[in-house]
Amino acid sequence: MKATLGDTVIAEAPDEDIISIEGNSYFPPGSVNRDLFTESTTPYTCPWKGECQYFDVAADGQTVEDGAFAYPTPYPTAITRVGKDFSGYVAFWKGISVS
Template identity: 70%
Template structure:
């Protein structure tokens, strides 16, 4: 699967390497092109996953898209049990960044 913004691939991984949480596909850290992401100051803590890190997505000089990607760098240990896998640092995308086959 790929996370794309227009024709630009931001992340790409085999389906088996992704994790689906609450309807969102999370890509392994090594599959994400971090040059398109910059840390956002938006704070959020999920009651069951833990502290979230949002990212602004910027591609080829287009207007930055704040908070269109996010990750849980250090999820709560109980979240691993709920998801069935360690998803530390995995990245999910939203809105304009589409996840496609």
């Protein structure tokens, strides 16, 4: 599975390494090109997953504000609910293509 912005691959990992949560595909931290990310100041705390970190994603002359997000330290109950530790895994939205 991969995430792209324009022609640039932002993240790529085997399907078995992806964690699906609420319809979003979360990529392992090591599969993401962090050079394309800038931490966003957008605040959000999910009631069951915990504090979220958003990232602006820039590639191919485009910047997608808050196009990526992760839960650096999800609640222990969230890890139990998901069945896997998804700490630092990254999901995409807002114009980032995941296929």
